[in-house]
Amino acid sequence: MEPDDPIFAIAVASELAGMHPQTLRQYDRLGLVQPTRTAGKSRRYSMRNIAQLREIARLSGEGVSLEGIRRVLELEDEVVRLRRRVRDLEGALATELLNRPGSRVFASTPDGDVVPLRHGMRAQRRTEVVVWQPSR
Template sequence: MQLNDRKSMPLFPISIVTELTELTARQIRYYEEKGLVMPKRSDGNRRLFSFYDVDRLLEIKELIDQGVNLAGIKQVLRMKLEDPQVAQKSVEEKQPSEKRDLTEKELHNLLRKELIEAGYGSKSSMIQGDLSRFYH
C-alpha cells in the first residue's frame, strides 16, 4: 500500500479530529456543509476523516485566523488544486502586512488618544494632572 493511499484512508472519528485541529465539532460539520471538507461515512453513518481531511481543516483554520472569509477560502482551495504556487501568492496578497512594533512615543500617543476619546482627558472628568501619570 502506498503512502498516498494510507493518507486518504478514512480513519478518524470527529472526536479525534476536534482534538487534532482544535476546532469544535460544530465548526467541522459547518465546513462539511459548505463543501470545504468531505469525510467518508461508516456503515453506521459516522463521519470518518483521513489525514488529508485533517490537513485541510488545519488549512481552513489557518485561513480563518488570517481573516479570510469562507468565499475566499473556497477560492484559495480551488486555486490550490489548479496551481499551488498561485494559491500561495493569492493568500499572501490578501494577508494584512506584518504588524510592526510601536515606538514608545507612538504607544503613548495612541493611549492618550484612546483615553481622551473615552472621556478621561477632559478637565471635567479628571483633575488636570491625572493624565501625566501615564506619560513621563
C-alpha cells in the same frame, strides 16, 4: 497508511485540528472539508482532511472569507490532481523509453513544437550560425 485513508472519528479529528466538533460539521455542510461516510453515516476524516481543517483555521485567522477559503482549497486540490497526472505521464514516458531503448519518442521543431518521430528516424539538424548581440 495513505493521506486519504478515512480513519479518524469526528471527536479525534476535531482534537487534531484544534476545532470544536460542531465547526467540523458546519464545514462539512458548507462543503469545505468532505469526510468519508461509513455505512452508518458517521464521518471519518483522513490526514488530508485534518491538514485542510488546519489550513482553514490559518486562513480564517488571517481574515480570509469562507468563500475565499473554499476557492483556495479547490485550487490546492487541483494542484494535487495535476501533480498526480504529471507523475502518471512521466511514468508512461519512462516505460515507453524503456520499451524502445535508443529510439526517440519525440523531437522539438525550431519553433518549439513537439513532433513525434517514427522508430529509427532522426531529427534534422540545423546548421545555420546565429549571432546574438545584446540591444543597447
